[in-house]
Amino acid sequence: MFNIVLFGPPGAGKGTQAAKMAAEYNLTHLSTGDILREEMKRNSPLGQQVKALIDGGELVPDATVIKLIGEKLKSAHNTDGFIFDGFPRTVEQAKALDEMLAGQNLEIASMITLEVEENELVARLMLRGESSGRADDSNIEVIKNRIKVYNQQTAPVAEYYRQQQKHAAVSNMGTIDQTFALIAAEIQRINS
Numbered sequence: 001m002f003n004i005v006l007f008g009p010p011g012a013g014k015g016t017q018a019a020k021m022a023a024e025y026n027l028t029h030l031s032t033g034d035i036l037r038e039e040m041k042r043n044s045p046l047g048q049q050v051k052a053l054i055d056g057g058e059l060v061p062d063a064t065v066i067k068l069i070g071e072k073l074k075s076a077h078n079t080d081g082f083i084f085d086g087f088p089r090t091v092e093q094a095k096a097l098d099e100m101l102a103g104q105n106l107e108i109a110s111m112i113t114l115e116v117e118e119n120e121l122v123a124r125l126m127l128r129g130e131s132s133g134r135a136d137d138s139n140i141e142v143i144k145n146r147i148k149v150y151n152q153q154t155a156p157v158a159e160y161y162r163q164q165q166k167h168a169a170v171s172n173m174g175t176i177d178q179t180f181a182l183i184a185a186e187i188q189r190i191n192s
């Protein structure tokens with residue numbers, strides 16, 4: 001099993017690259033953002049609970065997302081591993097993920113951070129908001145809050161993996177294919 005965390009600020013392009021990686025390496029793509037948006041779309045009790053937080057660019061409580069991921073890890077998968085996208089977003093979540101994986105004799109092989117300059121992030125998110133209709137992509141104040149929350153609460157997660165010597169970073173200022181090539185080279189290095 002090969003389990004990888006794709007990391008980076010909002011708008012860094014994690015979803016796009018994670019989908020390509022899932023196809024190329026036969027991995028199960030787990031995106032907490034996608035799971036939560038699905039719950040909101042269904043207007044489930046959980047969806048109703050998290051809507052105000054997500055629309056305001058705040059994080060959903062750790063316990064909520066840890067439980068969601070725990071359920072996904074327990075259900076059967078016939079792939080070669082997991083790609084985590086948008087999770088873990090706090091050090092607390094990273095610790096919980098390590099514990100849940102250890103319970104199944106699994107571990108994270110590496111975290112790969114996608115690096116994009118801040119001005120470019122804001123531009124990409126505003127553009128995405130025009131087509132996706134995502135409330136959190138359509139408001140400049142919410143976008144700025146998400147970047148602030150990322151810098152304060154999420155960025156320390158990279159240090160957590162760095163300490164385990166499981167961290168790499170690639171630029172995502174180029175094209176989708178250029179970035180994917182950088183990720184593929186990194187995965188080859190990890191697996192060699």
Ligand code: ADP
Pocket residue numbers: 009010011014032033034036053054055057058059060061062065085086087088089090093136146
């Ligand atoms: P982006 O990376 O563009 O911010 P995501 O789709 O990953 O978008 O997440 C959208 C929103 O869902 C986040 O702003 C946050 O409110 C919530 N969310 C997603 N994953 C987590 C998580 N692991 N912990 C807490 N909140 C989360």
